[in-house]
Amino acid sequence: MKDIREDIAWAQINKDVLKSLENPRKLYWVILFIAIAMVGVAVGCEVYQYNVGLGVGNFDNPHMWGLYIATFIFWIGMSHSGTLLSAILHLMHADWRKPIYRFAEAMTTFSLMTAGLFVAVHLGRIWQIYFALPYPNMRQVWPNFQSPLLWDAMAIFTYLSSSILFLYIGMIPDLAICRDNMHSGWRRKLYTALALGWEGTDRQWRNFRMTYLTIACFLIPLAVSVHSIVASDFGMSQQPGWHITSFPPYFVAGALYSGCAAIITLFIILRYVFKFEEYMTMPILKKIVRLTFAISMVWTYLVWVEYATAWFGHNPHDQHLLLEKATGTYAPFWWMMNFCASVVPLILVFKRFQTNIPVLFAVSLLLNLGMWLERWMIVAPTFADGYYPWTWDHNQWPSLVQWGIVFGSFGWFTMLFMIFCKIFPSVSMYEVKEMVYHRSLATKKLQATGELAAAGKGAH
Amino acid sequence: MSISTLFENYSEFRHRHPDGDVPHNPYKWAMAIDLDACSGCNACSVACYAENNLPVVGKEKFAHGQAMHWMRIERYWDQDGREFPDRGARYLPMLCQQCEAAPCETVCPVGATNHTPDGLNSQIYNRCIGSRYCSSNCPYKVRYFNWYDYPTTDNVWPAEMNMQLNPDVTVRSKGVMEKCTFCIQRIRGAEIDAKTQGRLVRDDGELQTACQQACPTSAISFGNLVDPESKVHKQWRAQQVDLDKHEQVKDEEEGGTDLRGYRIYEFLAPYPSIMYLERVRESEI
Amino acid sequence: MLKSDFDRRDFLKVLGWGGTAVALTGCGNGMVESGKETVVSYVETSDYMIPSISVYFNSTCAQCDAGCSITGRIREGRVLKLEGNPESAINRGKTCGLGQAGVQNHYNPDRIRAPLLRTGDSGEAITWEKAYALIDEKLKGVSGNEVAFLTGGMSGHLKVLLGNYMDSIGSKNHFAYEAIGPAVVRAANKKSYGVEMPRFNISKARVVLSFGADFLGAWVSPVNFSQQYAQFRKGAGGHQRGVLVQVESKMTITGANADRWLVVRPGTEGILALGIINALGAHGVKMSGDIAAAVKGYDKDRVSKDTGVSGEQIEKIVVLLKERTPSLVLAGSAAEGYAHGSQNAAAINLLNQVLGNVGKTVEAAAVVPFPQMAPATGNTAALKALNDGLSAGKYKVLFSYGANPVFTSPAAMKFKDNMAKAGFKVVFAQYLDETALQADLVLPLDSALEDWGTQVPEYMAEGAQINIQQPLMEKLHADTRGMGNILLALVKQRRAAEYKPFDDYYGYLRAAVLQNKAALGGAHQADNDIFWNETLSKGIIKLDGAQHASLSVKSGAAGLSLPEPSAIDAQYPLQLIPSVNASLRDGRNTNQPWLQESPDPLTTIVWDSWVEIHPKKAAELGIVEGDIVEVSSKSGSLKVQAYIFPGIHPDAISIPLGRGHEAMGRYAKGYGVNPFQILDMVYDKETGELALHETRVKISKTGERVIVVKDEGPVGGNQEGQKIVPLMATDKANLSKEI
Structure with missing residues (x-):
């Protein structure tokens, strides 16, 4: 199995990665176009919902929340893998994370x-969303700091800004490479x-390392707290x-799980x-797969803890709900969820599938x-x-408006991601160089x- | 905006229930509903539509579970497998229980639902952003959301019909939560009148909720729980139901109690302000 | 407990609407912009018209005939809400849901706004002058016998005026028609007690045994009965809690509140009553020889076999009736709706005699000492007579007011076709309903909240009273008229000189009341204006000294002959019970959206019709909730959604009346089905009343299925083991400690 070549020239790395920023292939345009079309669907649905009211989503009493909140959690969860x-x-x-962490x-x-959009889309009065912010106002009205939903809004906001910062800081040396290798035009500007005047001096590197490490340390508890708050x-x-x-x-495990799967x-x-075969190599994939498997089992354990708590807690309401999940209206989805998230990962145990x-x-x-x-x-x-x-209401079904917005959110994510890939290097050039250098x-x-012969392999 | 209000808000307006020697003062509005008298006729519900500008949503939206009846009459059957319900049905008027420790209040991100000093669970339409967390956390599911903009929906309040709207009550637009207010417009009116006359609201029909006023069997009584002379206070006392307990002493008596008063979901400790009196059936027939 | 609260509300000023009341129309109709109206400053308004301050006027609810007094809340010239008037002995400050919706009848967007001359399907708005002239012209050369006037139940001065008009055109053909009135029971009461509608003292009774009398729902005077019921349950006068036993084939809201609901085979209510009398005799209750003879054959076994009520249960009822006196036995619409309905009702009334209730819980009501104002109660026999006449081409001119016979008569009667035989049809209506659509001339009426009138309620609660109806606000539409004004205009066409002093119906009413000032309790008051204003501000004229009718108890035992329960018809195996919903009644209130959206108390269904089928029968026929079934009788068929309902006899099905309009307005048209249409024309043998429960039907699945729109959730009325509505038995409850 081929891992990253250790003799790859640094110039080659630059060339390969920078190439991904230019001359989009046809497939790229197709994906981008589909993504934008999906966003169009969601925007259409949202405009309709905004004008007519949330009723078009087929919400009712008691089904106050629906796919928006579910998908919101999904996207929040997805975000954890990057961290x-x-x-x-x-x-x-x-060090195997180095070629892939940027896109993660x-x-x-x-x-x-994407998740943030769902918070907005979900609201009955989206135009008053700023009420949830603790902004100074003449009436001295604060938001309700007792509400988990408020913690949520704040946690997400903090997490988002930190993530952007982390992504950006980590990209500075690469941006300098881009600056130095790109022709004139808006990109160069x-x-x-x-690039903030990055020149690669020792002092810059030292400061950079320190900042990067600090934010990384800051981000980890933040990530755990965000999903705990959700x-x-x-x-x-x-x-x-x-x-x-x-x-x-349970939520944090689920978040890491879905994030890894998305990676x-x-x-x-x-x-x-x-065409990143050179950098995104099979051994790296294998490592992620094994990590995913481990997390999937943690998640499975926690979901069974949840079921056991409900069942053996002797709370008739919880017991009834669990039974309803397994046998009621939602049974097909509930079983499918258990199958997909607890049984399917077992396939990853087999070595030959770990790289298939x-x-x-x-x-x-x-x-x-x-x-x-x-x-x-x-x-x-x-x-x-x-x-x-x-x-109790077993007949409620989310309308096409809800589904449309959920569907469109995948387009929105893909669109942002595809645009990112063409503007920013999606493989960290300087870290791959480091990795290759250290390995060699x-x-x-x-x-x-x-001792090489004795070890029998080329990488540590 | 001062930092002090940040801390004040929650201690003052979100207290669970009056602590010991600091009761609600001078008012704590509460209800008692006698289910043995209630005939399930729906008069209260229609009166509520008339008083509180509730929209008629129509067949299609009702089918989607989007009805807006703050006061809903629930009809239950005995569950013992008899061929005929020969003990009749059981009716329950279900409305916002105005809980003292309301599960809805703590979760609202913007503080649009609050406890008032006179013991009401208030809903501030202007502040509501429609996160619907309050309803999600309501055990009774008595909060109703404006899924549509009813004032501009066809045939909800067409011309002339809109002239009936009660000017004392906001007509809610889309995207806000609403629920039974204990006819807060009437409460405030009576409180202010009493205040200008230098007295407290009397328990003589000066203040009635719309449902209470209509109820043909007078099954609903409403009044100031703090006032020892009020009917509601006497009823709660006679039934040995304490507002600030989530397990009543009388229920622990061996062999049960012969008192009919109970509150729904007391064990969740929301301390509801509505006491129901159990329906009774004759044993000798 | 039902203390009167109103007098102490000193901050409320209850006012009378004087004859020269300042007109304040509602704002926001664009009249100012279009120049038709000028803005009048509130500075110059009446002294009581203060912005944001409500004023209250008393009037009378016209949503049904019970005659509840109402207090309208008026702000800025608009009536906003109706409450009960605590001064009325009938409703004592209470209202039902139907009454609450009165404002929706007033503000209804589907009201007719101008006289319509109709040709075929189209109508042309004309002026009132032209309309009156047209009536005058059409009546020329037509003899009085060729004119028929159909109305609903009527009383008060309007009835007097109508009588005068009929006199003036030389016609005796006034037909008072009510589709679902208790006409058979009235006749039976007249026979048994000597009065058509005695007072029923539910509050004084310790046991109420009701044979299909839905007194908490739609029967006679439900708001009054509901209050009495509350006292009855509390145990008035130191008694223990009253016991309600309801006997019927389809559960009504009264049945749903019974301590014991007894399902009987449809039509066997009388047999059960006689069986109970028989058993009472066996328990040593004394009764006259003819009664004993009449019930001789009704031993427990037979009665049990015929009715389906177990002997054990009969025994329990008998013990209860014997031990707890006084009791009260009621014969209601479910008992009277058969070909032997009169006999059923007579048998049930007999029970009251045997139990000695007459004079105790069945009392004579006070009588308004103006017989000409006494209510002309409607019945279906009148419609039949009119229909026969129309069919024979007897009538050239037909007037219709307060009735919608095209909707409420069985299709087999062919009323619509027969109506067409009259050359000129005038319908007075608020809505273009089914009957108005058949008219040549449609005259738009004022709503009850903008019209004048007096009413003498049929059911008098305590002392006699005359109810005053007065406008609660200025008219909404310029071109509608009150029925009184119309009749006055019409009678002026004939007797101009006699009616010249009266400019309008208000003037007529005022003069008529003042003329009898002394008799109406105004003897002490010399000033006419003050007396009149007092009367209006009260909204009720109480006649404290009024005589009570005397009861003359007659044993109807001699003529009693109850048929054997009919064998099950192989072709039409099920009995159709058209049920009466307290809100929608016979369909006249269906266009009021609050009522459409108010769930049926038993099924919680809204906005649609349904057929109730017992679970056992449904399983037999393979029908589940929401199946669209075809219900066919000999006279027609309809398709309606099924609702599986335990409170019905397995050999009966029930469809509510009131829905299934093909016209009338946006909230009524196209919702549900009209079971009137498929009723067989079977009549009560004695009174000739249409026997509403005598239609036999079959049902079959159509294969379609819908989701039933209702308030109850997927688990229906199941508490799922939770303590939501617990039940306490009386041997455990101690109500004496209660407040």
Whole structure:
């Protein structure tokens, strides 16, 4: 299995990566066009919903929340993988993350931007969304700091701004490379501005390393807290199926899980679309797959903790809800979720599938389908079978408007991501160089001590 | 805007229920509904439409579960498998329970639903941004959302019909949550009248909610729980239902109690302000 | 507990609308912009018309005939809400949902706004002068016998004026028609007690045994009965809680509130009553020989077999009736709706005699000492007579007011076709309903909240009273007229000199009341104006000294002959029970959206019709909720959604009346089906009343299915084991401690 070549020239790395910024292939345009069309669908739905009212989504009493909140959690969850790869693995000095962390981080930012849209789309009076901000005003009215939804808004905002900062800071040396290698035009102006006068001096490097590390350290607790707070939206409520102590870790695990699955998907797509075979190598993929498998099992454990808590807690409302999930209106989706998110990952145990691109592509999509369903199965059944039996409602189905916006959100994410890939280097050039350099150093060291033959492989 | 208000808001207006020697003063509005008298006739519900500018949503939206009846009459059957419901049905007028520790209040991101000093669970339409978290957290599901812009919807208030709208009550536009207010417009009117006359609101029909006023069997009583002379206060006392308990002492008596007063979902500790009196059936027939 | 609260509300000023009241029309109709109206400053308005301050006027609810007094809240010249007037002995400050919706009848956007001359499907707006002239012209050369005047139930001065008009054209053909009035019970009461409508003292009774009398829903005077019921439940006068037993084949809201709801085979109510009398005899209750003889054959086994009520249950009822006195037995619409309805009602009334309730819980009502104003109660026999006459081509001119016979008569009667045989049809209506669509001339009426009138309620609660109806606000539409004004204009065409002093109906009414000032309790008041204003501000004329009719108890036992329960017809195996919903009644109120959206108390269905089928029958026929079934009788068929309902006899199905309009307005048209249309023309043998429950039907699935639009959720009325509406048995409850 071929890993990154250690003798690859630095100029070659620059050339390969910078090439991905230019001359889009036909496939790129096709994907971008489809993405924009999907966004168009969502915008149309939202305009309609804005004008007529949320009723067009087929919400009702008791189905107050629907796909918007479910998909919101989904996108928030998706964002965690970027932090995992770039911040956590950075601190753990896992060098295999280096060729892929950039796009994962971009994914974090863009999925947060997508999630944020759902907060807005979900509101009955989107035009008053600023009421949720603690801005100074003459009436001395504050938002309600007791509300998990407010914590949520703040956590997401902080996380988004930190993520953008982290993505940007980590990109500065690369932006300088872009600046130096790009011809004149708007791009050059952009890179010049963004590179902040990077010259690669020792002092700059030292400061850069320090800043990068600090933000990474800052980002990790933030990521954990964000999804814990999203979990609090449910855990802090009093409803059956929501009022569960294990929700925060469960949500965080779910977030890392869906994020990893999404990284696999994007890894494969990028590798193919931008011809990054040189950098996005099979051993890296294998590592992500194994990580995904581990997280999937953690998640499975936590979901069973949830079921067991509901069942053995002897709270009739929780028990009833669990039974309804397994046998009621939502049963097909609930079972599909359990299958996709707990059973399908078992396939990743097998070594030959760990590098089988078509299988991994399909599995990663199924995992994310499962994780999306999981979010929906957290939100909707509690409304369908809450406390009050008179208002139970098993017939509600989200309208095409809701589905349209959910559908469009994938287009929005793809669109942002595709545009990003053509403007910013989606593989970190300087870190790949570091990685290649360090590896070749190690190899040389091994060769020198004659231990290479004994170790039998070329990488550590 | 001062930082002090940041901390004040929550301690003052979100207290669970009166603590010990600091009761609501001078008012705590509460209700008692006698289910043995209630015949399930719906008069209260229609009166509520008339008083509170509730929109008629029409068949299609009703089918989608988007009805706006603040006061809904629920009809239950005995569940013992008899061929005929020969003990009749059981009716329950369900409206906002004006909980003292309302699950809806803590979760609203913008503080649009609050507790008033006279013990009401208020809803500020102007402040509401429509996150619908309050309804999600309501165990009784008595909060109703404006899924559409009813004032501009065909046949909700067409010309002339709009002249009936009560000018004391806001006509809600799309995207805000609403619910039973205990006819707050009437409460405020009576409170202000009483204040200008230097007295408290009397318990003699000076203040009635629209549902109470219409109810042909007078099953609904409403009044000031703090006032020891009020009917509501006497009823709650006689039934040994305490506002600030989530388990009543009488329920722990061996063999149960012969008192009919109970509150729905007391065990969730929302401390509802509505006491129901159990429906009764004759044993000898 | 039902204390009167109103007098102490000193900050409310209850006013009378004087004859020269300042007109304040509602704002916002664009009249100012179009130059038709000028802005009048509030500075110059009446002294009581203060912006943001409500004023209250008393009047009378016209949503049904019970005669509840209402207090309208008026602000800035618009009536906003109706409350009950606490001074009225009938409703004592309370209202029902139907009454609350009165404002929607007034502000209804579908009201007719100008006289319409109709040719075929189109109508042309004409002036009132032209309309009156047209009537005058059409009546020329037509003898009085060729003119028919159809109305709903009528009373008060309007009835007097109508009588005068009929006199003036030499016609005796006034037909008072009510589609669902208790006409058979009235006749039976007349026979049993000597009065058509006695007072029923539910509050004094300790046991109420009701045979299909939906007194909490739509029967006679439901708001009054509901209040009495509340006292009855509390145990008035130190008694224990009253016990309600309801006997019927389809559960009504009264049945839903019963301590024991007994389902009987349709039509066997009388047999059960006789069976109970028989059993009472066995328990040593004394009764006259003829009664004993009449019930001799009705032993428990037979009665149990015929009615489906177990002997054990009959025994329990008998013990209860014997032990707890006084009791009250009511014969209601479910008992009277058969070909032997009179016999059923007579048998049930007999029970009251045997139990000695007559004079205790069945009392004579006070009588308004003006017989000409007494209510002309409507019935279906009148419609039949009119229809026969129309069919024979007897009538050239037909007037119709307060009735919608094209909608409420069975299709088999062919009223619509027969109506066409009259050369000139005038319909007075607020809406273009089914009957108005058949008219040549449609005259738009004022709403009840903008018209003048007096009413003598049929059911008098305590002392006699005359209800005053007065405008609660200025007219909404310039070109509508009150019925009184129309009749006055018409009668002036004949007797101009006699009616010259009266400019309008208001003047007529005022003069008529003042003429009898002394008799109307105004003897002490010398000043006419003050007396008149007092009267208007009260909204009720109470006649404290009025005589009570005397009851003359007659045993109807001699003539009693109840038929055996009919065998099940193989072709039409089910009995159709057209049920009466407290809000929609016979369909005249269907265009009021609050009522359409107010869930049916038993099924919680809104905006549509349904057929109730017992679960057992439904399982047999393979029908589930929402199946569209075809219900066919000999006289027609209709398609309607099924609702599986436990409160109905398995051999019966029930469809509510009131929906299924093909006209009338946006909130009524096209919602539901009209079961009047498929009723068989079977009549009560004694009174000739249409027997509403005598139609036999079959049902079949059409294969279509819909989702039933209703308020109850997927688990229906199941509490799922939670303590939401617990039930306490009386042997455990202690109501004496209660407030």
